Amino acid sequence: MNDEQPRLRVMVVDDHPMWRDGVARDLTDEGFDVVATADGVGSSARRARAVLPDVVLMDMQLPDGSGVQATAAVLAASPGTRVLVLSASDERDDVLDAVKAGASGYLVKSASKSELVEAVRATGSGQAVFTPGLAGLVLGEYRRMSREPASPAKPTLTERETEVLRHVAKGLSAKQIAGRLGVSHRTVENHVQASLRKLQLGNRVELARYAIENGLD
Amino acid sequence: MNEGFRASSERPTGGADGGRVLPGFPGIVDADPVGPLWRGAQLFRAVSYCYALGFHIAVNDDLTHSGVAWALFGVLTVVTAACGVGYYRGFARTRYWVAGEITVVVALMLSTMLVADDHWALGNQTWPTTLWATNAMISAALLWGPWSGIETGLVIGASSTIVKGTFDPNLGRNATIIVIVAAGLAVGIAGSTARRLHETLSAAERRAAAAEERERLARQVHDGVLQTLAYIAKHGREIGGPSTRLAELAGEQERALRMMIADIGEADTQIVAVADDAAGDTDTVDLTVVLRGLAADDVSVSAPGTPVPVGREVAGELRAALTNAIANTRTHAGPGARSYVLLEDLDDEVVVSVRDDGVGIEPGRLEQARRDGRMGVSKSIVGRIEALGGRVLLVSSPGAGTEWEWTVDRGMS
Numbered sequence: 001m002n003d004e005q006p007r008l009r010v011m012v013v014d015d016h017p018m019w020r021d022g023v024a025r026d027l028t029d030e031g032f033d034v035v036a037t038a039d040g041v042g043s044s045a046r047r048a049r050a051v052l053p054d055v056v057l058m059d060m061q062l063p064d065g066s067g068v069q070a071t072a073a074v075l076a077a078s079p080g081t082r083v084l085v086l087s088a089s090d091e092r093d094d095v096l097d098a099v100k101a102g103a104s105g106y107l108v109k110s111a112s113k114s115e116l117v118e119a120v121r122a123t124g125s126g127q128a129v130f131t132p133g134l135a136g137l138v139l140g141e142y143r144r145m146s147r148e149p150a151s152p153a154k155p156t157l158t159e160r161e162t163e164v165l166r167h168v169a170k171g172l173s174a175k176q177i178a179g180r181l182g183v184s185h186r187t188v189e190n191h192v193q194a195s196l197r198k199l200q201l202g203n204r205v206e207l208a209r210y211a212i213e214n215g216l217d
Numbered sequence: 218m219n220e221g222f223r224a225s226s227e228r229p230t231g232g233a234d235g236g237r238v239l240p241g242f243p244g245i246v247d248a249d250p251v252g253p254l255w256r257g258a259q260l261f262r263a264v265s266y267c268y269a270l271g272f273h274i275a276v277n278d279d280l281t282h283s284g285v286a287w288a289l290f291g292v293l294t295v296v297t298a299a300c301g302v303g304y305y306r307g308f309a310r311t312r313y314w315v316a317g318e319i320t321v322v323v324a325l326m327l328s329t330m331l332v333a334d335d336h337w338a339l340g341n342q343t344w345p346t347t348l349w350a351t352n353a354m355i356s357a358a359l360l361w362g363p364w365s366g367i368e369t370g371l372v373i374g375a376s377s378t379i380v381k382g383t384f385d386p387n388l389g390r391n392a393t394i395i396v397i398v399a400a401g402l403a404v405g406i407a408g409s410t411a412r413r414l415h416e417t418l419s420a421a422e423r424r425a426a427a428a429e430e431r432e433r434l435a436r437q438v439h440d441g442v443l444q445t446l447a448y449i450a451k452h453g454r455e456i457g458g459p460s461t462r463l464a465e466l467a468g469e470q471e472r473a474l475r476m477m478i479a480d481i482g483e484a485d486t487q488i489v490a491v492a493d494d495a496a497g498d499t500d501t502v503d504l505t506v507v508l509r510g511l512a513a514d515d516v517s518v519s520a521p522g523t524p525v526p527v528g529r530e531v532a533g534e535l536r537a538a539l540t541n542a543i544a545n546t547r548t549h550a551g552p553g554a555r556s557y558v559l560l561e562d563l564d565d566e567v568v569v570s571v572r573d574d575g576v577g578i579e580p581g582r583l584e585q586a587r588r589d590g591r592m593g594v595s596k597s598i599v600g601r602i603e604a605l606g607g608r609v610l611l612v613s614s615p616g617a618g619t620e621w622e623w624t625v626d627r628g629m630s
Contacts, residue, residue: 018444018445018448019444022452027516088475093522094523109444112455122564133558136518136560140520140562143563166570169559170519170557170620171557173556209318
């Protein structure tokens with residue numbers, strides 16, 4: 001990492017010691033500051049409140065709950081933190097739910113060390129980490145919502161955002177997409193992030209509506 | 218004679234799963250699906266015995282050898298008791314026992330010729346009574362099914378005819394034989410149905426148990442083996458050299474296991490979907506499951522998180538076309554080329570895109586291939602999609618890889 005920049009402070013949440021320690025070691029080797037590890041929903045929330053990490057690497061299956069709950073708990077305890085889901089490839093609903101709960105991206109567990117490092121760095125700098133698989137899930141989720149009866153809270157993608165997501169799902173990098181669409185790299189990033197943010201926002205509006213309808217306001 | 222016979226003769230009182238402890242007989246477990254019918258039949262046996270005893274007391278004086286008749290009635294009593302206990306408890310539900318019962322019943326009926334004169338025989342039923350003889354028919358029907366019930370009924374009817382020395386063709390006046398045959402048929406059908414029902418139920422129970430076990434395994438495999446395999450795959454690749462092959466193997470196994478586990482869940486969902494649909498619409502498959510089956514180290518599959526149902530034929534053709542395209546990428550797109558599959562659900566239609574990041578096809582090369590008669594890609598893929606009434610889009614340029622886009626109707630009736 002760059003010496004002038006403060007080192008990214010990372011927390012690793014996984015109940016498998018082998019994974020947790022392996023990932024923590026990899027990240028330390030690459031110059032990240034692994035400030036905490038946790039093995040469950042409860043411990044991740046407590047430690048996040050204490051250390052306020054920049055990035056949390058989140059496993060999806062925890063002994064005392066799901067990564068979705070843990071993501072929500074961590075973000076409640078430390079709103080400035082960004083959560084990167086490190087998931088097994090097939091936990092599709094979980095990944096979407098974690099994204100709705102505020103996670104900024106997801107990576108498969110079999111990703112290489114360099115991919116992992118790059119993803120943590122991107123998450124730390126505020127980018128959304130999109131794999132082709134996540135793009136396919138998010139596209140599918142918007143289409144699913146568009147089929148549901150109209151609701152004021154329902155988020156929709158713009159044509160451009162859909163186009164960008166389709167390219168991501170087909171494995172094109174942000175740079176390649178920028179080249180194809182004749183826009184800047186930054187614009188592509190913004191479109192990608194917007195698609196996640198709207199999902200999260202939609203989720204929040206839904207939650208609020210649920211709370212009001214059920215007299216919890 | 219049939220499966221039911223083996224089932225009942227080999228485990229007459231076995232304590233196998235599904236057995237019930239008989240009320241009042243705490244030691245006895247009846248695993249025989251026809252057990253309740255056997256036990257009910259013994260109640261009928263007791264009633265028929267009382268009737269036979271009453272009849273015997275009433276007619277004994279009219280017989281030519283009343284002493285012999287009483288001795289034979291003693292045999293009838295012993296047979297009734299032995300069969301009653303044996304069938305009730307289960308150990309007698311065997312082919313030898315039932316064949317023996319039929320033989321004794323026929324013999325006792327025929328013995329009427331010994332203990333009574335022709336005139337008495339013509340004007341009466343046989344001395345053990347037709348009602349009591351019916352027990353043999355019930356036993357045969359329960360053990361072997363309706364046809365044996367009918368056959369035994371006919372044998373009993375024939376014995377009666379032999380004793381009378383004449384056959385009365387007027388079935389309108391004497392319907393005994395019809396009653397016996399019909400009862401044999403009914404009891405036999407009841408027994409067979411009970412057996413079939415039991416087999417269906419047991420099969421369902423076994424399936425449910427197997428599914429549960431697989432799910433339990435899936436959860437455990439998930440948290441142990443898969444994590445380790447993924448870890449080996451990841452670090453093996455980083456170490457490089459010979460470990461790369463190791464990593465590839467671990468990666469392949471991880472994916473295969475994960476697919477298997479995911480399929481368990483999907484299969485459950487599909488079973489539920491089919492059960493929900495009264496029409497039993499099994500010709501519909503979830504395309505996301507089909508396409509995710511193609512994922513590999515060099516193939517990324519992106520699809521919605523919710524099922525995308527399509528007709529079975531559509532799924533098969535799309536899968537075949539994709540397999541072609543992926544194989545084509547592996548042979549022609551250069552080393553390290555990856556395929557990216559995207560499935561989109563547009564309500565009426567589905568769109569499958571497959572892109573590779575390989576060397577691409579020179580402009581006109583596909584046309585050239587067509588002219589040369591080398592039509593591997595184009596013919597097979599375009600043919601498949603167009604046969605489904607779909608639209609094909611192919612974009613390819615040197616250095617930018619090849620991208621197919623197929624839009625097809627769901628193909629669901």
